[in-house]
Amino acid sequence: MKIFYTGLVVSAFLSVSAKAQQAITVKQHHTPKPAVFTKFPGKFEVDLTPFRKAFASDISDTVSIRLSAHHSFRGVITDKVQHSPTLRTLNIKSAEFSGAMMFISLNTATDAEQPVNIRILHPRKADVMVLTQEAGKYFLVKEEQQFFLAE
Structure with a gap:
């Protein structure tokens, strides 16, 4: 009789455990964010010289970095x-x-694969700009923020 009750308790426990493992449905609503870098093209070549020169500035200095003939980034x-x-x-x-x-x-x-890494992002906007290297040339490429993991 003791074995019967033990078996009954074990089967009741397994039954409760099996029901506890059922998937929970989660409803997520993706709220689209506005893009911030709309004036920039999706991809454009950049010269790394202005980015390297920015390191000569100090904290609190205002710098203007020329990204292309038509675009620049100014900030502190x-x-x-x-x-x-x-x-x-x-x-x-x-x-x-x-x-x-x-x-x-x-x-x-001397062994750095990509000596310069650049990311431009806004935490509440939909797009980011990321530096990529292709065939020895550097490009800023616009990507969706939801697919971008900040380091």
Whole structure:
């Protein structure tokens, strides 16, 4: 009789556990965000020289970085960090895109695959600009923020 009650308790427990494992339906609503970089084309070639020159500026300095013949990014340097002898980063808060930030990393190591990394993003907007390298040339490419993972 003791085995019968033990079996009954075990089967009741398994029955409750099986019901507890049922999937929960989650309703998510994706609210579209407005784009901020609408004046920029989807992809355009950039010269890295102005980005490298920005590292000569100090925190609180206003800088204007020429992205192309028709586009520039103007803002105030909010952070400048020397992570190692070969790696420096610069954060620039935009003056024209309220709340947008440009993040520039400069890696001067001889074995660096991509010596400059650039991201321009706004946390509440739908698009970001990311530096890519193709055949020795550098391009800023517009991407959707929802598919972009910030580092």
